[in-house]
Amino acid sequence: xxxxxxxxxxxxxxxxxxxxxxxxxxxxxxxxxxxxxxxxxxxxxxxxxxxxxxxxxxxxxxxxxxxxxxxxxxxxxxxxxxxxxxxxxxxxxxxx
Numbered sequence: 001x002x003x004x005x006x007x008x009x010x011x012x013x014x015x016x017x018x019x020x021x022x023x024x025x026x027x028x029x030x031x032x033x034x035x036x037x038x039x040x041x042x043x044x045x046x047x048x049x050x051x052x053x054x055x056x057x058x059x060x061x062x063x064x065x066x067x068x069x070x071x072x073x074x075x076x077x078x079x080x081x082x083x084x085x086x087x088x089x090x091x092x093x094x095x096x
Contacts, residue, residue, distance in 0.1 A: 023051040033063035037070060
């Protein structure tokens with residue numbers, strides 16, 4: 001009886017360790033959201049979520065931040081183009 005209880009306890013310990021096992025994935029996955037912004041973050045999240053959930057979330061967050069930076073830079077540049085056109089008295093209407 002004692003031996004059976006010991007085997008059950010050992011099995012629970014082994015299964016508990018097996019369930020909590022996480023495979024470490026390469027840090028190269030962070031390049032995907034850097035180059036592809038939000039799309040890269042989504043792709044890396046779905047690839048990494050089972051093996052390394054914390055790295056998957058960080059890749060998603062990085063993709064969101066890169067996408068927000070791109071939108072912000074575009075808004076600033078569009079405003080600057082209008083200011084430059086005014087400085088040089090450039091006509092913004094198309095030529096006919």
